[in-house]
Amino acid sequence: MSLTASDPAVVAAERSAMPSPGSAPLMRVSGLRVAVDGGRREVVHGVGFEVHRGETVGIVGESGSGKTLACRSLLGILPHGADRTAGELLFDGVDLGTLSERQWRGVRGARISAVFQDPASYLNPSIRVGRQLDEVHRVRVGLSRRAARAASVAALARLGLVDPERVYLQYPFELSGGMLQRVLLAIALAAEPELLIADEATTALDVTVQAEVLDLLAELRATTGLTVILVSHDLAVVSQVCDRVYVMREGNVVEHGPTRRVLRAPQDEYTRSLLEAHDRYGIERLHADAPQEEAS
Structure with missing residues (x-):
């Protein structure tokens, strides 16, 4: 039987996955807007999300949803023709949008690093x-x-x-x-960054190697306290490693919350359509095999 947002298992899972009350996020993004074609076409529309220290947070959506542009904004490496037109990018209390290129060199690759597809x-x-x-x-x-x-x-x-x-x-x-x-x-972890952005980092790998890399990220998080933003179109991958997830569609966040709640009791029609598209790749099996939490 499918779960709903009011089911005890979902409520317990959501409570356990939420950051500690009062803890300041390592990264807080608010009102992020990105435009292309010389500013004539906006493709990220006021997006906001936050990541707390030690978390793995997933940002998911189909190709063209804006998830990669949003995360590349955090590195100051938007592609040619794309510009951040608005938004606050607070990393450990500092607005990345105000940094000079010289100041960026002390952050990019040192405190925030990335791996790509x-x-x-x-x-x-x-x-x-x-x-x-x-x-x-x-x-x-x-x-x-x-x-x-x-x-x-x-x-x-x-x-x-x-x-x-x-x-x-x-x-x-x-x-x-x-x-x-x-x-x-x-290379990405050489300087012991506080935040790692993994942008479709397992997409091109076969299933066995993909699992090994995901296990490796989980191990690094457990042993070093690494904070991870995992950008992916694959909900099966996100379900394995992420504490919370943000779902993007056409440049907007349409749903977010603890991963188990979002994947087991999605509130948005688009999230439900993504889950249906992933059924054949085993996400229903992951749900069936997962232990059922009891309400505390």
């Missing part, structure tokens, strides 16, 4: 992956050449790459998609 396109194919990771350790962390190499090999090992010394010496084209994504994660 196609890791190969973010790595230089002519430079060994170890050297590319070394550069981050030297520039962002300030390590010596020798210390950077040791830190890079240790990072590759921590991210589950077998024979990290060998991987360190390889070129990107010699590695599989899953290995490349782990290398990109190592």
Whole structure:
């Protein structure tokens, strides 16, 4: 039997997934608007969301929903022709929208980092992956050449790459998609950021490797307190790792709340249509297999 928002299991799940009362979010976005075509066409319409320390928050929606533009705004790396026209982006109390490019360099890649869908396109194919990771350790962390190499090999090992010394010496084209994504994660986490934006980071991976990367993100969160924004069109992925979820459609947030509540008792018709589209990929099985919480 399907659950409704008033069912005890849903109420208990929603209560347990909510941030602690009075805790300030690490990231709070309000009134975010993004326009393209020289400002003539608005594609993100006053979006707001927040993420608390240690949370994994999902932002989901179909291609073109505005989720990627919203999150790239948090990094100050909107594509050519796109501009943030309004909105407050508070990160640890500082409005990112007021930063100069010099100030951004102290935030982007250091306190806020990101991994994207196609890791190969973010790595230089002519430079060994170890050297590319070394550069981050030297520039962002300030390590010596020798210390950077040791830190890079240790990072590759921590991210589950077998024979990290060998991987360190390889070129990107010699590695599989899953290995490349782990290398990109190592680069993104080198400076120990507080917030990681994972934008469709598992989309191009096969199911087994996808599960490994999701497990890795969960482990990093548990061991380091990493805060994650997971951008995805795949509700099955979001259901596995996210505490709360925001559903976007055509540049608007149409529903948000604790992941279990949103996925088991969606209030918006669009969210229901997304769930129906994902039925064949196992989301109903995940619901059926999930333990039933009791109201406290």
